[in-house]
Amino acid sequence: MKKIIQDLSPYIPEKPLNELRDELGLDKLVRLSANENPYGTSQSVKKSVISWAKTSHSNRYPDSAANQLRQLVSEKFDLDPEQLVFGVGLDEVIVMLSRVFLSPGDAEMISVPTFSEYALHAEIEQANIQKIATKKDGRIDFSAMLEAITPETKLIWICNPNNPTGTYETVDEIEKFVSQVPDNVMVLVDEAYIDFVTCEEPISAMQLTKKYSNIVVMRTFSKAYGLANYRVGYAVFSKNVAGDVQKVRLPYNVNSIAQVAAVAAFMDQEFVTKVVEKNALERQKMQNFFDDKAIHYLDSQANFIFFEYPEADKLADYLLHHGYLIRTGLKENWLRMTIGTKEDNAEIRSLIEDY
Ligand SMILES: *Cc1c(COP(=O)(O)O)cnc(C)c1O
Numbered sequence: 001m002k003k004i005i006q007d008l009s010p011y012i013p014e015k016p017l018n019e020l021r022d023e024l025g026l027d028k029l030v031r032l033s034a035n036e037n038p039y040g041t042s043q044s045v046k047k048s049v050i051s052w053a054k055t056s057h058s059n060r061y062p063d064s065a066a067n068q069l070r071q072l073v074s075e076k077f078d079l080d081p082e083q084l085v086f087g088v089g090l091d092e093v094i095v096m097l098s099r100v101f102l103s104p105g106d107a108e109m110i111s112v113p114t115f116s117e118y119a120l121h122a123e124i125e126q127a128n129i130q131k132i133a134t135k136k137d138g139r140i141d142f143s144a145m146l147e148a149i150t151p152e153t154k155l156i157w158i159c160n161p162n163n164p165t166g167t168y169e170t171v172d173e174i175e176k177f178v179s180q181v182p183d184n185v186m187v188l189v190d191e192a193y194i195d196f197v198t199c200e201e202p203i204s205a206m207q208l209t210k211k212y213s214n215i216v217v218m219r220t221f222s223k224a225y226g227l228a229n230y231r232v233g234y235a236v237f238s239k240n241v242a243g244d245v246q247k248v249r250l251p252y253n254v255n256s257i258a259q260v261a262a263v264a265a266f267m268d269q270e271f272v273t274k275v276v277e278k279n280a281l282e283r284q285k286m287q288n289f290f291d292d293k294a295i296h297y298l299d300s301q302a303n304f305i306f307f308e309y310p311e312a313d314k315l316a317d318y319l320l321h322h323g324y325l326i327r328t329g330l331k332e333n334w335l336r337m338t339i340g341t342k343e344d345n346a347e348i349r350s351l352i353e354d355y
Helices: 003-007 017-024 043-055 067-076 089-101 117-124 142-148 171-180 206-210 239-246 256-267 269-292 312-321 342-354
Strands: 030-032 084-087 107-112 128-133 153-159 186-190 215-220 233-236 304-308 324-326 334-338
Touching: 003 117, 030 334, 030 342, 043 256, 067 084, 067 256, 084 089, 084 239, 089 117, 089 153, 089 186, 089 215, 089 233, 089 239, 107 117, 107 142, 117 128, 117 153, 128 142, 142 171, 171 186, 171 206, 206 215, 256 269, 269 304, 269 342, 312 324, 312 334, 312 342, 324 334, 324 342
Parallel strands: 030 324, 107 128, 107 153, 153 186, 186 215
Antiparallel strands: 084 233, 215 233, 304 334
16 A cells, blocks of 8 residues: 555544434534535425436436536636536545646645645645645735745645635735746635625636636535535636646546536525525624624634634533534634524524523
8 A cells, every 4th residue: 555545644524413413312413513504405406306316317327527517607607618627526626636736746835724635635646735824814824825835836725715714815815826826836716615705796716717827716516505415516727727637537427416406506596695695694693792702713704603712622512512513623722613594503602601
């Protein structure tokens, strides 16, 4: 076996919720640790999936190009269909990008703290990780990143809004950064949470893929569209790069049921709009509560809040035993909590009041 694999610390996925609930002897356990959509998914997804199952053939391979979805996405965002590469969630897109752009001894730059999968897959490709701390307010330190670029640097990850800080960078700031990065360094903008941004327009860096060949913008159906279980995500490339990335994609990676579900979810933008509105309202209420309690948090534009608490693991444990699972272990004495439903958020505030 490769030494790198033997030494690797794997990504630790969420435990099945019911298993954990029974282990803890609870009647109800709500997962607010994985940034899933608390409002479910569009009603039309179920209908489309059932109708697919009734009329289609499971013995046939899916459409490798995901053409229907490709057309819809490219039309809505005014892109060339050939700019898109679909993956089994963004997880798989991250694997593809690491495989295409990193050779052993190359370097990948990340802002820390950020999503752990970027570094994990760079390690598998035997690349080195250059870590640049976020600024105190959780935002990305672009000038420190620019200064740290070396001839070995091949990839730079910008998660926007950033997981776990929840903070947002404007398109202008991203463009200013990309325009100063050498052409042979790819800037990867992970927009998994971009739908939740309510602070300004335009919010997406997608259009920059027409102007710069070294920027990639990624989206997922797992968060605002509520399709985490179906595993669909995609990346938008400059046209001359997408074809090379397609070469490493497994030919039938996104199955037909996932494609059908994503098409139905994408056509129901009203569902997404409602989710975003409810999330923004609940996010503000939670931030107001933290203000009242003098709990230090970072200003969020996502569907989660990152906050600091003395002996944070104890608070997380208390909430867990009262039916709420939140994310620990991302930064010492910091916790990341997904914004839940109105009722669950009110319950959490009252639990913290009583703590
Ligand atoms: C959730 C998440 C993803 C992964 O999304 P999938 O499409 O479900 O694989 C990617 N990036 C970030 C920052 C995330 O938080």
